Amino acid sequence: MVTNKNIILVSQFINDFGSGFSRVALIILITTWFHAAIYVGIYSFCLFVPGIILAAPIGHFVDQQARLKPFLLKTSLAAAVAVLLILGLVGLRVKNFPLLIVSAILYDTCSSFYGPIITKLTVRLFDATVYSRLNAAISTAMMSANLLSGVLVTALMTILPLATLFLADFLSYLIVFCLLLGIHENIVSTPAAPSQFTGSAWNGFGYVRQLFHQFPALVPVLMTALLFNILLAPNDVYFTQLATMVFHNAKTTGLMTSAFSVGFLLGSLLYRWLAKTVQLHTFIQLSLIEIPIAFFMFGESRWLLGSLFGVILLGSALPFFNISNKTILQKQVPEEDLATVSNSYYALINLSQPIGLLGIPLIIDAVGMRPFTLLASITYLAIAGVIIATKKISPALDR
Structure with missing residues (x-):
């Protein structure tokens, strides 16, 4: 149990650390490329709406997985590919706002699987008596990563190209993938209990x-x-x-x-x-x-x-x-x-x-x-x- 806990906490820190780079870099990129505040507003709106609409389907898809570890690995790789797509747009200087928005939504959607999988994995791997402390530890790891990445972005964005920030996020997903390989998830042989919640995933x-x-x-x-x-x-x-x-x-x-x-x-x-x-x-x-x-x-x-x-x-x-x-x-x-x-x-x-x-x-x-x-x-x-x-x-x- 200690090994699983440490892997979850460290991978959560690295995941949020890398995501913090991309989050700030995207705002800076849109501001410098398109020179109007309305573009930042449209970008924020385009991420907010899919986040609401896709919340239940993403959760439903997670609940359909008999084993969470392989699915977590797949979604981490998918998020890495999405970051790589944004990195390609930046490297080739493709100043196409709709394409950038689509890439950002794809990245945000892929990365949105991480949270519900970890929430569910916590229940599967640990006893209910430690939920509060483990959730607090995960929250600590997330905020520590966000704070550190924010400080580093502030210090580095004037001396490094924006593409470096997206590259750092891409590498963070590869590190997280390697860490998650060490999670020990017991294979459940008994049939799942009948669902107490019914309805459309949408x-x-x-x-x-x-x-x-x-x-x-x-x-x-x-x-x-x-x-x-x-x-x-x-x-x-x-x-x-x-x-x-x-x-x-x-x-x-x-x-x-x-x-x-x-x-x-x-x-x-x-x-x-x-x-x-x-x-x-x-x-x-x-x-x-x-x-x-x-x-x-x-x-x-x-x-x-x-x-x-x-x-x-x-x-x-x-x-x-x-x-x-x-x-x-x-x-x-x-x-x-x-x-x-x-x-x-x-x-x-x-x-x-x-x-x-x-x-x-x-x-x-x-x-x-x-x-x-x-x-x-x-x-x-x-x-x-x-x-x-x-x-x-x-x-x-x-x-």
């Missing part, structure tokens, strides 16, 4: 509805996630507005982005440390209180250090909610349906993001950054208080 909402019927305690968690996702979606807008309009220094945008990543990493480490003593529903309650308090601190502080501390606190709250959600699903959803249901659940949560991304910048333009953060933090703190006081986040989630 109807993710149907699977979520069945989940809520079987486990109603999760309904308030989803509604809370949808509501808080509206506030948290435009983080980049908050950071740039504070940096340029409040502190009058655009360079502090990078500091805030890094502080958020550091906070997320610290929250993941703290979760792993507290997982033995703190219940899942308590972690969720803590995050609901922590988010508006942190939002108030980073938005209303008159000093940069105070804002940075608020950003760190905000980042640290998210693992409390995210890891708990993942663990609850692993415990409540049968393994044979886990990828389909969990992917559908997270796709539904993400549906509220465009409301925040499109609506909140308009409100900030109308009233200003600081009046908005004050109003939003008070409103969300009141909502969190009502949710906790009425016990909507119940101990039933801990089962």
Whole structure:
């Protein structure tokens, strides 16, 4: 079990480390090649929509696999090929926006298999008592990789060609492939239990509805996630507005982005440390209180250090909610349906993001950054208080 755990954690780190290079490089590439912000917006939209539409089919396809290790190896190679295609476009300087978008969607789709496979593999390989700590360790590996890759990209992109970043991502997939060969997956000889979830693989909402019927305690968690996702979606807008309009220094945008990543990493480490003593529903309650308090601190502080501390606190709250959600699903959803249901659940949560991304910048333009953060933090703190006081986040989630 220790060997499998180490392989999963190391491969997760390398996978996210390489993906971080491509993620930043694609934004830079589109900006430098096409010289208009609308292209970045179209690119983001074109990745968001397939991510929602394909979530349930990807999960369903994962659930159909009797053995996960060979499928994980195949999808890793497919993602490597997709990166190689983008690298070819960059190397040959094929400045064709539709072709670049198609290649990016292909890459994003191939890499989207990794998460649900690992979620399901965790259930297959480990006991339920270690889910929380293992999920926290995976979250730590992911954020550590994202933080390190972000720092390296910032340092290297001025001295290395963009093609180097895509090449690094391609090589990371080859390393991950070699690591995953060492996973020991027991072959299940007994027939699979009959599925408790039925419906079309394209109807993710149907699977979520069945989940809520079987486990109603999760309904308030989803509604809370949808509501808080509206506030948290435009983080980049908050950071740039504070940096340029409040502190009058655009360079502090990078500091805030890094502080958020550091906070997320610290929250993941703290979760792993507290997982033995703190219940899942308590972690969720803590995050609901922590988010508006942190939002108030980073938005209303008159000093940069105070804002940075608020950003760190905000980042640290998210693992409390995210890891708990993942663990609850692993415990409540049968393994044979886990990828389909969990992917559908997270796709539904993400549906509220465009409301925040499109609506909140308009409100900030109308009233200003600081009046908005004050109003939003008070409103969300009141909502969190009502949710906790009425016990909507119940101990039933801990089962």
